[in-house]
Amino acid sequence: MTAAPVAASAVAAEASRRRTFAVISHPDAGKSTLTEALALHARVIGNAGAVHGKGGRRGVVSDWMEMEQARGISITSAALQFEYGDNVINLLDTPGHADFSEDTYRVLAAVDCAVMLLDAAKGLEPQTLKLFDVCRHRGIPVLTFVNKWDRPGLDALAICDQLEERIGLRPTPLTWPVGESGHFRGLLDRRSGEMAVFERAPGGVRISAERRLTPDEAAETYDGEWHTALEEVQLLDHVDEASFRAGRTTPLLFGAAVNNIGVGHLLQTLVELAPPPSARPDASGELRDVDEPFSGLVFKVQAGMDKAHRDRVAFVRVCSGRFERGAVVTHAATGRPFATKYAQALFGRDRDTVEIAYPGDIIGLVNASALRPGDTLHAREAPVEFAGMPSFAPEHFAVCRARDTGRSKQFRRGIQQLEHEGVVQVLRSELRGDAAPILAAVGPLQFDVSAHRLEHEFGSAVRLDRLPYSLARRTRADDRATLDAEHDVEVVERGDGALLALFSDRWRLASVQRRHPELMLEPLVAGADVEA
Template identity: 30%
Template sequence: MKISKLRNIGISAHIDSGKTTLSERILFYTGRIHKMEEVHGGGAGATMDHMELEKERGITITSAATSVEWNGYGINLIDTPGHVDFTVEVERSLRVLDGAVLVLCAVGGVQSQSITVDRQMKRYHVPRLAFVNKMDRTGADPYRVTQQLREKLGIDAVMIQLPIGAGEKFEGVIDLIKMKATYFDGKDGEKVRYEDIPADKQAEADEYRHAMLESLSMYSDELMELLLAEEDIDENMIHDVITEAVRGERITPVMMGTAYRNKGVQLLLDAVVRYLPSPLEREIKARAYDNPDERVALVPEPDKPFVGMAFKIVDDPYGQLTFTRIYQGKVEKGATYVNQRTGRKERFSRILRMHSDKREEIDSAGAGDIVAIMGVDCASGDTYASQAKFCTLESMFVPEPVIKVAVSPSQRSDADKLGKALARFRKEDPTFRVMTDEESGETLIAGMGELH
């Protein structure tokens, strides 16, 4: 697949905004799965929540990665935790993504973790779309949520859809670009149907379309001239202005729906491939190895020297799995690459494309892609390159732990096992710290909260 048709996106939100359910619907509509499971409800548990603890609690703890296709585009999708205790998982994901979907609850709106995620997106310059989920709930109010995005996050949130009804009466959305009412038919909402806007919604749709065009005209002189002259504005032109403004991190388009009731997800996928950037449109710079003040521009082309970043490590029954984003060049199975931090040469024995906890073995992967590597021994945040002392990618921001507890083995003979387990956790999770209390000699562990 061409790099221009690739999207690396994350789905982030405050806990219980329904983002794992949204991920599940994305997998269903893109043909990755043929039966939808719910996060709660006694079924097999959501596909993206593959750890036993996640299925038991109905929350997402680690970032699950999967690859899907939509209308000829490849999407690497990362579903991240919403609970503040697992915030480093979100840091890790955003560090290597090109775009994100910020999911908000239509009732709860902008909550504490939404603010944290917004700060992380701004830190890594990740363009985003906003999806107001749970429109079927009593008290759903996307207008209030959009206002909160502007006031609490200080972003230019632009509604490109309006709801048709809310709560129990939520039927579909009005597309303010097409100026059509959109409904989702069939058992699983798989049939998208466009109709004329209901007569009782026409005046509101006209008003909000004008407000949308006024917001967009701030980013396009041509659009502003057409608006002032009261001339017709072409659909493609609106899409182009939104695309440019989103990729420049100037606006956040607001869409809406209810993933649980199968409404609005396909339009969100259309927006992901249309507005969010491919790896080609992202400017990535690494630090030159010899001179950390000098920046090396990385180009997502397969014939350049390989540069990639290990952004997540998972201990697997078959060995260590290292999730890696390829920024330049390509990786090949069995080839040797250099860890820029340790200077060690390491053989990439297997390259895997992940689908949550299932895997597909591949021979090579090119620039812009996200894959899992087996057979390497590294730490989260390490840079790999095809030559020694080439460059390093800036590692991610790691927050300080907020809680400490003492741990001890249940019996002395288990001390060695405990030591190994703690060392493994420390390697997988940079927010997990292990230390010894100077006075009591006890082993202390520190992390991001009780749940952590």
């Protein structure tokens, strides 16, 4: 056998061990708590943190930003890589708040599966529906974990009805609750027919002890509740791996992440059912197999993870081949060589040098100032370019100015960094000048993050003045003079060179279009833009 096929088979074998998935949900459903609990069950941390924060307990490893710890919400996505048995897990925690949809959307470009987390009391919520639509569009199979079953909530069958009626996913339970929400007795393991009973760990800082009951023991101890669970679960289909990966069904599990109940079942299910990395389509639609030479997709850039060094980390999903630290690869956007001397494995804020990575792995390239979300890296001998990341249509706009003009250098550097990372879109106006760029965002919380980072990372406190615009349309240079003459309309330039016309509302836009039908005013859904 020649050397090349041996190398290719080794890459394919390593790829088959990987499970790369994101946890998605509406805010406050318990994403970060579940992320921590999964790491605890894999025994890569000794004690779980707490997002709701009792005295003396640290914060979750995936919520490392000061604002995240202060507000108790996820603001930026985080990557955790760890081994579980013979498998390598690449877990991505995502922001749930709609204001940070762009970050979540980018993460979903880098995973092979998603865990949709539902609050037992609220079921499917608006942001959850939007995120599921993204998964469906990208062909990402979804497992569903119903969280907080130890608190009062909806009926289990009602949640199943929501899944089927509202998003067209047929639930196929792997576990089913014994006892209604708020009166949780344990879990019916559908595969074994046994009942799992949990001894709750104080505060959920350690793995809950699990005890197994035979069907007869469960019936004797929990009589009516056990038989109700049996009758309910028999109304629903069994898991079919092919239909799950095709996006027609969702394996369904129940639990309580804050008490580490049902989390072990979820982790084992991900190993057994979640698809490993596979061939990925490039920008032209051609498939890049996992055993072809190295390629990777940059899906996130983050600064400020290491306060001591103020470095910048590009998060890269390895799509094909074997990555070796120190190798010189090609940056597809520029055609220039890119050195990978400083490559790291990520675990929240913590990082360790990584020498080798395989398809499915998430690596961090440090001080990667040339890289932006959506960029492709590839081996010199095997060029490829994957589709870029979308820019969401902004709905909120604010002029940003440095409070201290003597800090203008720090201000400009901070604005450039926020634009580079995609934290906000930065728009520039000829009338306002570089000292007063316009920040454009999907939601107002992005302004809070931007202002906080400008002050604490770059030493430039800022003043944000909200503008009366709520929508943007792509236009062209030939139409600029006509639009500039209109009241309550402003033409600005985005970092990629696109000209955007900003309007106060849809009625103002309609008025301008009626009087000037010749103008090009395209919604930001063409090319790389999507609606939030």
